[in-house]
Amino acid sequence: MIIKHLCLIMILSIPIIIFGQKVNVDNGYEKGILVDGYKEGIWEYYDNEVLKLKVDYTTGKLVYLVKDTSNYVIKTEAGWEFSKLDIYPRYVGSLEEILKILAMNIRYPAEAKNKSVIGTVLLGFEINLQGNVDNIKILRNIGDGCGEEVMRVFQFIPNIWLVASKDGKQYKSRYILPVRFQIGKRTQTGDIWKQEPKTELKELNESKVDYSPTNYLEEVVVSAVQIN
Numbered sequence: 001m002i003i004k005h006l007c008l009i010m011i012l013s014i015p016i017i018i019f020g021q022k023v024n025v026d027n028g029y030e031k032g033i034l035v036d037g038y039k040e041g042i043w044e045y046y047d048n049e050v051l052k053l054k055v056d057y058t059t060g061k062l063v064y065l066v067k068d069t070s071n072y073v074i075k076t077e078a079g080w081e082f083s084k085l086d087i088y089p090r091y092v093g094s095l096e097e098i099l100k101i102l103a104m105n106i107r108y109p110a111e112a113k114n115k116s117v118i119g120t121v122l123l124g125f126e127i128n129l130q131g132n133v134d135n136i137k138i139l140r141n142i143g144d145g146c147g148e149e150v151m152r153v154f155q156f157i158p159n160i161w162l163v164a165s166k167d168g169k170q171y172k173s174r175y176i177l178p179v180r181f182q183i184g185k186r187t188q189t190g191d192i193w194k195q196e197p198k199t200e201l202k203e204l205n206e207s208k209v210d211y212s213p214t215n216y217l218e219e220v221v222v223s224a225v226q227i228n
Contacts, residue, residue: 029094032057047096055092062087062162073213074164074171080213087165089127089173089215091157098157099218105153108181108224109145116183117142118194120204120219121150124211126174127161135174140207142181150179176211178219186227 023034032043042063045053054064071082072089091098111117119142128134136154141147154177164173184193196204208214 029097045092045094047094052094053090053092065162072164072173073215074166074173076171080174082213083166085164085166087162089164089175090162092131092160092162093158095217099220101157102153102177102179102220103222105156106149106179106220106222108183108222109149112142112144112146112181113183113224115144116194117144117146118181118183119146119196119200120178120180121147122204122207122211123147123150123154123177123179124174124214125154125177126172127163128172129163129170131161131163132159133157133161139176139211140204146179146181150177173215174211175215175217176208177217180219180221181224182221183224183226186225191225 021036025032025034028046028049030043030045033040039057041058042054042056044051045055050066051064052066053062055061056063065087068088069084070088072085073080074083074085074089076083120140121138121142122140123136124139125136126134136151138147138151164171182193184191
C-alpha cells in the first residue's frame with residue numbers, strides 16, 4: 001500500500017508550492033496533481049521518458065508497475081537470496097530523477113578535494129516490510145567527509161518504496177548505492193581524470209562481496225575539475 005504523502009522530493013528541486021490550490025505537475029519525471037502540497041489521484045512516474053509506475057494516492061494503491069523479470073535480492077528464512085518477484089522493490093517515483101538529485105546535491109568535501117581524494121563510496125540500505133528505508137550504513141568510505149556527505153543527502157530522499165512481494169508474501173530487500181568521487185584537470189583537449197590505484201579497486205570489490213548478494217542502484221558520479 002502506498003500512503004498519501006507530501007511531495008518532499010520537490011524541496012530538493014526547489015519548486016513553488018501554492019497551498020489551497022490545485023497544481024498540475026508535469027516535469028518529465030512525473031505527472032499528477034498536488035492539492036495543498038499533497039499528491040492526489042493517479043500519478044505517473046517516468047525513467048528516461050518511459051512510464052514505469054502509476055500510483056493512486058487517493059486510494060493508496062499501486063495501479064501499474066512495468067514488468068521486470070530480473071532477479072532481486074530478498075530476505076527469506078534461508079537468508080538473503082535472489083528471486084523473481086511479483087512486485088519488485090523500487091522507489092515510488094522516478095529513479096532517474098532521484099539519481100540526478102543525488103548527483104546535484106552531493107558536494108565534494110573541501111578537504112577531500114584539497115587532498116585529491118578519489119574513489120567510490122558504497123552506501124547500503126534495506127527496505128523493510130512497511131516500505132521504508134532501514135539499516136542505512138556506509139559499507140565503504142574513502143575518507144575526508146565523503147561518506148558522511150553521501151549519507152547526508154541520501155536521507156533527504158522521501159522514504160517511500162515498494163515492498164518486495166512474491167505469491168502474496170512480502171519480503172525485506174536491500175540495495176547498494178555507489179557514489180564515485182572523481183577529480184580531473186581541464187586541458188585544451190578535454191578533461192583528464194585521475195585514476196584509482198589497483199589496490200583501491202580491489203578494496204572496492206571486496207566491500208561489495210561483504211554485502212552480497214544485493215541489488216544495485218545506478219552509480220552516481222560527483223566530479224571536481226581543476227582548471228590550469
